[in-house]
Amino acid sequence: MTSDPRYRALFLGAGPQMQCGVGHFTRLLQERTEKRDPGSSTTLTLTRTEGTFGESWRAVGSAQSVVCNFPIVAWKRVILAPLLALAMAKLRRRKIVLIQHEWGGLHWLRRLTYIPALLLADSIIMFSPLVRRELADDPLVGWTAGKSVLAPLPPNIEAPKETADSELRRRLAAARKAGRLVIGHFGSIYPAKQPNALLHIGAILKARGLEPLIVYIGSFIRGVDNVEEDFRARAAELGIADDVIVSGFVASDQEVFGLFNEVDAFCYPLDEGLTARRSSVLTCVPSGRPLIVTGPAWPDEFDHHRRFKQLIDRGAIVLVPRGSDDDAYADRIIAALKTPSTQAPFDFDGWWQDAAKAISVKTT
Structure with a gap:
C-alpha cells in the first residue's frame, strides 16, 4: 500500500471520448483544480476497456481522496467500475468525495445505482438546497444528507469567441426574418425538466397570432420512460407539431452558440422551480437573450451561490412565480x-x- 500519496485528489472519469454532461463536468473540475494547485490531482479513466482492477488499486493508493461525479458517464454504462474504485478507497482508508447533482428527479432505478456510492462517501457535494432536502426526505438513505455540503455550480459550456454556422441556424434565422418568434430550450430533454410544459406555452403564443417556433437545443435522454413519444404526441394534440424542432446532438460549442444567436427568448417552466443546479439555464445567460424561468421553491435556494443570485437580481434571469x-x-x-x-x-x-475551491476543501 502507498504510505505517502502523490496526489491530494484522484478524479474518476470516463475519458474525452465520452460526450456527456457528467463527463465534461468532471474534466473541467479536474482542470480547474490543477490550475489552482498544480500537481495536486490526477484522473483515473474508467471505460469498458480502460481501468483494470490493478490500475484502479494503484491509482486509488496514489491519492489522499477519490472524487466521483457519479455516474461518471451515461447511467447504463460503466456503473460497477466507479463503485469498485470507491470500495477500494474505503479499504485503503482514502477519503471519498461524491458529487451528487440530483435525487428526487431521478428514476427510481437510477436512484438504486446511486445508493452504494452514497453509503461509501465521506462527503457529498450538492449544488441545490432543494436536492439536499429531497435526499434528506428519502426513507432509505435520507440520513446520508448529513454528510452533504453545498457548492456553487458553474455552467458546463463557455461562450466561444466565434460561433459556427449550421443548417439549423440558417433555418432559425429564416424563421425570424419571416417574423416568427423563436423560443429556445437548451439541454438534455427528460421528464424532470417538464419539456411538454413549454409546448403548452407555445400553443398559447400561437393562439395569440405570434407564430412561435420552439427549438429544443439538445436531445432526449434514453431511459425507461417514453419521453420522446409522449412529447411528440402532445405536440400533435396541441396542433403545434410543425412548430417544434428538436436539434439532437450538437457537435460543438460554436454551433450551440450560433443557434443561441437566433433565439428570441429562452423559457424553462419547471415544476420544481429554478434550482442552483440548473447548468443548462446558466449556459444560456452569455447569449444576452431573455431567460424566463419558474421561480425557486424555497427562498434560500441561492444563498450559497452569489453569482447565480446576482444574475437574478440584475434581471438576466426573469422569474415567474411558481403556480x-x-x-x-x-x-x-x-x-x-x-x-x-x-x-x-x-x-x-x-x-x-x-x-x-469549494470542492477542494473536502478533499483534504
Missing part, C-alpha cells in the same frame, strides 16, 4: 422581448474557480 398558469409565461416572454437585451461580461473561469 402561475401558462398565460403568465406567455405574458413574461412578450414583456421581456420589449426590453433591450444586454450581453454583460460572463466570468466563466471565475465560476469554475469558485466551484473548484
Whole structure:
C-alpha cells in the first residue's frame, strides 16, 4: 500500500471520448483544480476497456481522496467500475468525495445505482438546497444528507469567441426574418425538466397570432420512460407539431452558440422551480437573450451561490412565480422581448474557480 500519496485528489472519469454532461463536468473540475494547485490531482479513466482492477488499486493508493461525479458517464454504462474504485478507497482508508447533482428527479432505478456510492462517501457535494432536502426526505438513505455540503455550480459550456454556422441556424434565422418568434430550450430533454410544459406555452403564443417556433437545443435522454413519444404526441394534440424542432446532438460549442444567436427568448417552466443546479439555464445567460424561468421553491435556494443570485437580481434571469398558469409565461416572454437585451461580461473561469475551491476543501 502507498504510505505517502502523490496526489491530494484522484478524479474518476470516463475519458474525452465520452460526450456527456457528467463527463465534461468532471474534466473541467479536474482542470480547474490543477490550475489552482498544480500537481495536486490526477484522473483515473474508467471505460469498458480502460481501468483494470490493478490500475484502479494503484491509482486509488496514489491519492489522499477519490472524487466521483457519479455516474461518471451515461447511467447504463460503466456503473460497477466507479463503485469498485470507491470500495477500494474505503479499504485503503482514502477519503471519498461524491458529487451528487440530483435525487428526487431521478428514476427510481437510477436512484438504486446511486445508493452504494452514497453509503461509501465521506462527503457529498450538492449544488441545490432543494436536492439536499429531497435526499434528506428519502426513507432509505435520507440520513446520508448529513454528510452533504453545498457548492456553487458553474455552467458546463463557455461562450466561444466565434460561433459556427449550421443548417439549423440558417433555418432559425429564416424563421425570424419571416417574423416568427423563436423560443429556445437548451439541454438534455427528460421528464424532470417538464419539456411538454413549454409546448403548452407555445400553443398559447400561437393562439395569440405570434407564430412561435420552439427549438429544443439538445436531445432526449434514453431511459425507461417514453419521453420522446409522449412529447411528440402532445405536440400533435396541441396542433403545434410543425412548430417544434428538436436539434439532437450538437457537435460543438460554436454551433450551440450560433443557434443561441437566433433565439428570441429562452423559457424553462419547471415544476420544481429554478434550482442552483440548473447548468443548462446558466449556459444560456452569455447569449444576452431573455431567460424566463419558474421561480425557486424555497427562498434560500441561492444563498450559497452569489453569482447565480446576482444574475437574478440584475434581471438576466426573469422569474415567474411558481403556480402561475401558462398565460403568465406567455405574458413574461412578450414583456421581456420589449426590453433591450444586454450581453454583460460572463466570468466563466471565475465560476469554475469558485466551484473548484469549494470542492477542494473536502478533499483534504
